[in-house]
Amino acid sequence: MSTSVAIKQSTSTNLxxxxxxxxxxVILLAAIGYAGKFIEQSISxxxxxxxxxxxxxxxxxxxxLIGLAISNTVRIPELFKAGIATYEFWLKVxxxxxxxxxxxxxxxxxxxxxxxxxxxxxxxxxALMTALGRAFKLKPKLITLLAVGSSICGVxxxxxxxxxxxxxxxxxxxxxxxxxxxxxxxxxxxxxxxHLLGMSNxxxxxxxxxxxxxxAEAVAAGALYSDAAGKIAVLAKTARNAMIGFVxxxxxxxxxxxxxxxxxxxxxxxLWQKFPKFILxxxxxxxxxxxxFFNKDQIGSLGNLSRWAFLLTFAGVGLRTSLREMxxxxxxxxxxxxxxxxxxxxxxLGLVLGADRLFHLS
Amino acid sequence: xxSGKFKLSLDGWAVGLALLLALLVRFxxxxxxxx
Numbered sequence: 004m005s006t007s008v009a010i011k012q013s014t015s016t017n018l019x020x021x022x023x024x025x026x027x028x029v030i031l032l033a034a035i036g037y038a039g040k041f042i043e044q045s046i047s048x049x050x051x052x053x054x055x056x057x058x059x060x061x062x063x064x065x066x067x068l069i070g071l072a073i074s075n076t077v078r079i080p081e082l083f084k085a086g087i088a089t090y091e092f093w094l095k096v097x098x099x100x101x102x103x104x105x106x107x108x109x110x111x112x113x114x115x116x117x118x119x120x121x122x123x124x125x126x127x128x129x130a131l132m133t134a135l136g137r138a139f140k141l142k143p144k145l146i147t148l149l150a151v152g153s154s155i156c157g158v159x160x161x162x163x164x165x166x167x168x169x170x171x172x173x174x175x176x177x178x179x180x181x182x183x184x185x186x187x188x189x190x191x192x193x194x195x196x197x198h199l200l201g202m203s204n205x206x207x208x209x210x211x212x213x214x215x216x217x218x219a220e221a222v223a224a225g226a227l228y229s230d231a232a233g234k235i236a237v238l239a240k241t242a243r244n245a246m247i248g249f250v251x252x253x254x255x256x257x258x259x260x261x262x263x264x265x266x267x268x269x270x271x272x273x274l275w276q277k278f279p280k281f282i283l284x285x286x287x288x289x290x291x292x293x294x295x296f297f298n299k300d301q302i303g304s305l306g307n308l309s310r311w312a313f314l315l316t317f318a319g320v321g322l323r324t325s326l327r328e329m330x331x332x333x334x335x336x337x338x339x340x341x342x343x344x345x346x347x348x349x350x351x352l353g354l355v356l357g358a359d360r361l362f363h364l365s
Numbered sequence: 366x367x368s369g370k371f372k373l374s375l376d377g378w379a380v381g382l383a384l385l386l387a388l389l390v391r392f393x394x395x396x397x398x399x400x
Contacts, residue, residue, distance in 0.1 A: 284380030
């Protein structure tokens with residue numbers, strides 16, 4: 004009895020000390036995110052009061068730029084690191100809450116279209132990355148990791164695949180660095196191309212959800228264009244993330260057949276383990292909103308809570324991007340990733356513009 | 366090891382917090398959230 008009480012006490016102390024360790028970093032994320040929002044509003048207010056037309060630079064970009072500037076100029080103390088790493092947690096909280104702003108019918112319609120495009124994108128991305136990796140003589144498992152990272156969902160897919168195919172740490176950190184560097188570049192190029200082509204919010208959101216690899220960057224690239232585009236980017240990216248288990252399972256079976264990875268015995272369990280569970284939360288909130296569980300004001304509040312959660316995420320994207328580490332990872336994986344990403348971005352752009360014509364997405 | 370455990374349950378924590386916030390908003394325990 005006393006042992007169980009002691010264990011319970013030590014577990015709760017561990018949990019509370021872990022929770023406390025997140026606080027400094029989360030405060031830093033909130034401060035950077037809020038500073039981004041404050042700068043955007045201040046510029047807009049200044050322009051209005053002085054009757055000058057100033058470019059509207061979204062808080063998303065400010066938060067990322069401030070984070071980038073801090074992480075690449077000063078050494079961030081250890082104290083903040085645990086909290087900064089929670090940016091992915093806030094991303095998932097934001098996505099689940101965003102479910103309130105989608106009716107389930109729209110999720111099925113847009114999600115279905117996204118899934119169809121995702122399947123085409125997956126086939127092209129995997130074939131292309133494999134061919135490029137072989138041409139540049141990269142190690143076979145590094146090629147697999149780059150193919151998984153560029154076809155599905157960046158870092159989390161690479162981490163899932165790393166365990167399943169027994170890849171080494173060096174290969175996975177190279178693949179992660181390449182995917183993150185390309186994600187950072189897409190934040191600046193995608194909105195520019197979208198505006199250049201005069202894309203609708205729907206078409207642009209779908210494109211960034213399909214082509215930008217890491218979920219945080221895909222959401223940020225969408226939000227940089229417009230709020231509505233950000234919403235669609237989340238949906239398209241979520242549909243893409245749902246495919247993670249199938250692709251990783253395919254590669255796990257391939258490497259096991261070569262005797263270089265563990266055999267997967269229970270495939271259904273493997274798929275369930277790799278499935279991103281936050282998608283179920285997103286669908287549940289969307290179902291509740293569709294059934295009228297929330298009124299209009301409450302849906303507005305949930306949408307705003309989701310934006311606050313994304314604000315922390317965008318600050319984390321900047322803080323996590325280390326230009327020095329990217330340089331240290333070597334050029335070949337980056338070149339393979341970059342060439343592959345440009346082709347994938349062009350192909351998915353073609354797919355989205357075609358779908359826009361066929362289904363009139365806006 | 367502990368960070369591995371946290372990673373495994375990240376989705377569960379995120380969904381749990383989001384659902385809790387949704388309930389607090391639904392039952393007006395949280396005030397209207399501005400942006």
